[in-house]
Amino acid sequence: MTWVGANIAQVWNLSVLHLWLSVQPIVIGFVIAVPLGLVAWRYRWLRGGLLSVIGLLYTIPSLALFVLLPPVIGISVLADANLVIALSIYAVALMTRFAADAFAAVDPVVRRSAVAIGYSSWRRFWAVDLPLAGPALLAGLRVVAVSTVSLVTVGILVGIDSLGLLFTDGLQRGILAEIATGIVMTVVIALVLDLVIALAGRLLMPWARRPPRRRRWLPWRSSRTSARGATAAEVAE
Amino acid sequence: MNLFREAFAWLFAPEQQVGADAVLVRLGEHLLYTAIAVVISAVIAIPIGYWIGHTGRGKQVAVACSGAARALPSLGLLTILTLLVGVGDAVLAATVVFVVLGVPAVLAGAYAGVESVDPDVVDAARAMGMTEWQILLRVEAPIGLGLLLGGLRSATLQIVATAVLAAYVGLGGLGIYIIRGIAIRAYEQMLGGALVIVVLALVLDGVFALATWLITRARRTPVRPGDLGGPGPAETAAGTAQDQTSRSPAAATEGSS
Numbered sequence: 001m002t003w004v005g006a007n008i009a010q011v012w013n014l015s016v017l018h019l020w021l022s023v024q025p026i027v028i029g030f031v032i033a034v035p036l037g038l039v040a041w042r043y044r045w046l047r048g049g050l051l052s053v054i055g056l057l058y059t060i061p062s063l064a065l066f067v068l069l070p071p072v073i074g075i076s077v078l079a080d081a082n083l084v085i086a087l088s089i090y091a092v093a094l095m096t097r098f099a100a101d102a103f104a105a106v107d108p109v110v111r112r113s114a115v116a117i118g119y120s121s122w123r124r125f126w127a128v129d130l131p132l133a134g135p136a137l138l139a140g141l142r143v144v145a146v147s148t149v150s151l152v153t154v155g156i157l158v159g160i161d162s163l164g165l166l167f168t169d170g171l172q173r174g175i176l177a178e179i180a181t182g183i184v185m186t187v188v189i190a191l192v193l194d195l196v197i198a199l200a201g202r203l204l205m206p207w208a209r210r211p212p213r214r215r216r217w218l219p220w221r222s223s224r225t226s227a228r229g230a231t232a233a234e235v236a237e
Numbered sequence: 238m239n240l241f242r243e244a245f246a247w248l249f250a251p252e253q254q255v256g257a258d259a260v261l262v263r264l265g266e267h268l269l270y271t272a273i274a275v276v277i278s279a280v281i282a283i284p285i286g287y288w289i290g291h292t293g294r295g296k297q298v299a300v301a302c303s304g305a306a307r308a309l310p311s312l313g314l315l316t317i318l319t320l321l322v323g324v325g326d327a328v329l330a331a332t333v334v335f336v337v338l339g340v341p342a343v344l345a346g347a348y349a350g351v352e353s354v355d356p357d358v359v360d361a362a363r364a365m366g367m368t369e370w371q372i373l374l375r376v377e378a379p380i381g382l383g384l385l386l387g388g389l390r391s392a393t394l395q396i397v398a399t400a401v402l403a404a405y406v407g408l409g410g411l412g413i414y415i416i417r418g419i420a421i422r423a424y425e426q427m428l429g430g431a432l433v434i435v436v437l438a439l440v441l442d443g444v445f446a447l448a449t450w451l452i453t454r455a456r457r458t459p460v461r462p463g464d465l466g467g468p469g470p471a472e473t474a475a476g477t478a479q480d481q482t483s484r485s486p487a488a489a490t491e492g493s494s
Contacts, residue, residue, distance in 0.1 A: 063398075064401065064432075067427045068431050146307050147307050150311070153313060171316040176317065179316050187308050
């Protein structure tokens with residue numbers, strides 16, 4: 001604990017830096033993945049190909065991507081942009097599947113009702129598809145956020161500072177408290193982001209909080225799709 | 238793109254083909270670490286996952302554990318355990334880290350697979366006089382195999398990726414080219430190593446994709462007429478396994494009576 005006391009300023013600065021490096025790819029990934037997920041859901045013939053190609057990106061180990069990306073896009077390995085772009089790629093890879101599943105889980109009866117009462121497809125997306133897919137989108141975003149925060153630490157191995165610095169520095173100098181502090185702060189940042197996203201969801205989507213109504217029509221359809229969507233999301237990680 | 242040419246030149250240079258630092262030797266180390274960790278993860282996680290899926294108990298705990306494991310930074314875990322056991326026993330530290338990362342994925346695949354089985358099918362098996370063990374091994378395990386493979390697949394890829402970090406604590410593997418390349422500023426070596434790592438990950442992913450395709454191919458059934466709202470949410474093994482098991486209401490009542 002004496003180490004923490006003596007280095008509190010450094011821990012704070014690294015935590016802020018870490019948070020900033022995490023938030024950027026989470027936001028970029030979400031903004032890119034939701035339209036991609038929509039396209040994957042909407043155009044059935046595209047779905048398989050699009051999701052497999054994006055899924056392949058996720059199989060690339062992070063340290064290898066940090067090395068491969070700079071010569072491809074012409075930036076320095078040490079640049080923060082290297083980390084942000086690489087982690088945005090992972091965010092997109094994870095989030096697109098969640099988004100496609102979220103849109104697919106919207107009850108088709110509700111969607112057809114919207115069409116029947118004359119909604120244009122643009123208006124239907126904003127008034128029906130997005131609000132109903134919202135809770136599942138947010139659940140996916142929470143998974144993305146937590147894994148991004150932990151991946152940021154790997155950047156230190158190619159020289160991009162974050163809380164990961166406490167791991168390498170702590171190992172080299174043999175200070176257990178330093179590494180432990182790094183782990184605790186990484187988990188704390190992940191939990192804080194997770195909480196912020198969950199709270200944002202409660203504020204933006206009060207309908208997701210309500211207990212499920214008794215469904216009198218087609219009960220099997222909605223329950224089945226939501227159950228399957230959930231297992232797919234769990235297994236994807 | 239010059240860098241890539243240099244990386245390939247480095248990769249196919251004679252120095253990389255022989256000796257203790259040859260690419261094939263490092264690849265072997267990498268695969269060995271991965272295989273050991275995946276097997277240990279499976280031995281731990283599959284029985285627990287099947288128990289959770291079969292009894293329906295403890296799922297909350299499993300979900301919470303996998304969430305917590307996702308938040309843990311693997312590099313932090315690797316360094317702190319190495320420091321605790323000493324650099325000489327870094328293999329032990331690394332294996333523990335790999336297993337900690339692998340278990341949640343296999344666990345999720347195992348219980349999701351068992352859970353995906355239509356309860357009516359389980360009831361039918363029970364009504365036929367199968368014991369709980371028979372139901373688990375002959376009904377739930379085969380139907381849930383696709384999802385279990387999915388879990389093993391993500392565990393394997395996770396472990397392959399984390400094994401790259403093992404070079405940082407002196408364990409070799411393919412990550413050594415990146416770690417050493419940074420230290421001596423040899424970008425062609427880093428890039429060459431990174432390319433081999435990517436190919437390895439893609440090949441392993443392909444092997445699992447092939448295995449999943451082979452076991453689900455036999456079970457593929459036509460789309461149900463009710464599915465008009467676009468493709469199903471999970472057109473993976475989950476979808477096919479469930480579609481296959483969901484019978485007509487008549488068959489269901491027959492089973493449970």
